Amino acid sequence: MKKIIALCCGSKNGQGVTLVKAAAMGAAEFGVETEIIRAMELKVKPAPCSPKEDDVLWILEKCLYEDAGLIVAAPCYHCRANGYFYNIAERSRPVFSKRFDVLKKTRVGATIGVAGNGYDGWASMMMTSMNEFVQHTRVLVDQIQVNRCGMKEWNLWMQQDGQRTHKTHLARTQDMPYEKNWETFPQNYGTDFLNMAIERAKELGRNVARAMDMPIEEVKYVGEEAGVACPVCHCNTLLVPEDLPHVYCPVCSVRGKIVDTDGKMKVEWNQADAKFPRFSHDGVRHHVQWLRDHGEWNRKNEAAAADKIKEVSAYGKFIVPDSSGGTSVLENIPEFYGLVTQNGDGKLTVVSPDGRSMTFLVDSNTKVAIDMVEGATVAGLEKEQRIEVEYDASNNLALKIKSRPGSHRLHARH
Numbered sequence: 001m002k003k004i005i006a007l008c009c010g011s012k013n014g015q016g017v018t019l020v021k022a023a024a025m026g027a028a029e030f031g032v033e034t035e036i037i038r039a040m041e042l043k044v045k046p047a048p049c050s051p052k053e054d055d056v057l058w059i060l061e062k063c064l065y066e067d068a069g070l071i072v073a074a075p076c077y078h079c080r081a082n083g084y085f086y087n088i089a090e091r092s093r094p095v096f097s098k099r100f101d102v103l104k105k106t107r108v109g110a111t112i113g114v115a116g117n118g119y120d121g122w123a124s125m126m127m128t129s130m131n132e133f134v135q136h137t138r139v140l141v142d143q144i145q146v147n148r149c150g151m152k153e154w155n156l157w158m159q160q161d162g163q164r165t166h167k168t169h170l171a172r173t174q175d176m177p178y179e180k181n182w183e184t185f186p187q188n189y190g191t192d193f194l195n196m197a198i199e200r201a202k203e204l205g206r207n208v209a210r211a212m213d214m215p216i217e218e219v220k221y222v223g224e225e226a227g228v229a230c231p232v233c234h235c236n237t238l239l240v241p242e243d244l245p246h247v248y249c250p251v252c253s254v255r256g257k258i259v260d261t262d263g264k265m266k267v268e269w270n271q272a273d274a275k276f277p278r279f280s281h282d283g284v285r286h287h288v289q290w291l292r293d294h295g296e297w298n299r300k301n302e303a304a305a306a307d308k309i310k311e312v313s314a315y316g317k318f319i320v321p322d323s324s325g326g327t328s329v330l331e332n333i334p335e336f337y338g339l340v341t342q343n344g345d346g347k348l349t350v351v352s353p354d355g356r357s358m359t360f361l362v363d364s365n366t367k368v369a370i371d372m373v374e375g376a377t378v379a380g381l382e383k384e385q386r387i388e389v390e391y392d393a394s395n396n397l398a399l400k401i402k403s404r405p406g407s408h409r410l411h412a413r414h
């Protein structure tokens with residue numbers, strides 16, 4: 001039976017796992033079975049690390065060596081894939097070096113990025129990080145980035161029929177104030193969003209399974225294309241090494257030039273580079289050889305600069321945490337706090353220390369939450385009360401009444 005290995009780097013029962021399972025269901029329609037690895041239940045240490053110390057070597061053997069399709073799902077932390085993902089990806093080089101044949105890309109793969117946000121580029125490097133890993137050993141068939149707050153403009157797969165909304169560009173320009181996003185792009189998908197994401201993930205699974213049945217030379221990328229997409233990784237992040245019009249793809253190192261054709265700008269990609277991207281078999285071999293050659297060169301230079309290095313090495317002091325333990329000062333500082341005021345019309349206004357204010361409608365659900373706080377009801381809230389304000393995983397603003405015992409969170413969509 002044909003098989004897909006799915007590596008999931010997010011929380012144990014999080015959104016990534018849900019989407020991977022949906023992909024597995026799609027693939028199963030074609031008789032392909034999926035084995036799911038949840039990195040967070042395994043021991044995953046950062047490089048450098050001995051293979052005996054954790055489970056990463058096993059994960060890499062499954063993902064890189066097995067005769068299987070590969071789906072990698074990672075959550076977005078701080079605009080790019082999370083540390084679990086990077087710990088695994090960064091340990092892969094010695095594994096490639098032992099089996100260069102896996103770089104020949106005779107198998108297929110796909111990526112699923114899961115982000116909490118959906119605007120202002122908060123997941124901007126998500127897919128680039130994952131592509132760099134997956135495309136070392138797989139021909140990319142499909143990819144989706146699921147920005148869970150669901151703004152269509154930031155979810156390419158939601159722009160049905162390949163049509164971009166007429167506001168797509170606007171949503172991505174820097175002069176659009178944060179507060180105006182929801183107002184300008186009123187897109188209330190609610191629970192439909194997750195249903196749509198699950199359906200799209202199923203399709204991703206089907207796409208991988210279909211590709212597994214084709215001769216590898218005939219496999220094509222079938223995911224949505226961004227307006228300006230690299231021909232190899234299909235991401236639209238451009239690096240400008242010096243001046244425009246010259247750009248290149250930071251993932252694949254395919255060079256390009258911005259050209260103006262009849263008033264429409266586009267990137268003309270270097271097709272020779274596209275056949276020889278950073279992670280191609282020849283690309284990696286070239287890189288490894290280059291490192292070997294220049295390692296020798298480096299060692300010679302270091303020997304020549306030995307006195308200078310000695311002088312610098314003797315300087316500075318290293319610090320480590322106090323072994324006596326104790327509480328971190330951070331534990332007592334709320335992430336972000338504000339003043340909440342009841343407006344008398346069922347709305348709460350929160351004013352942050354930097355003067356930004358946000359108003360929330362208190363619906364019946366949030367009333368219940370407040371009732372649960374000991375001795376407090378909505379009416380019982382003090383007129384001006386200091387509270388914590390933080391973002392929860394869904395990017396909803398969560399108001400936490402800190403001063404009361406057994407405090408509960410009050411969720412309100414901004």
Ligand SMILES: Cc1cc2nc3c(=O)[nH]c(=O)nc-3n(C[C@H](O)[C@H](O)[C@H](O)COP(=O)(O)O)c2cc1C
Pocket residue numbers: 010011012013014015016017074075076077078079080114115116117118122123148393394
């Ligand atoms: C430490 C941390 C950092 C995060 N940073 C981002 C971010 O930069 N952008 C974003 O869109 N979401 C961010 N999120 C939200 C996660 O991407 C989101 O909750 C996602 O669903 C997690 O995946 P999982 O459900 O599979 O665990 C962050 C979450 C955590 C815990």
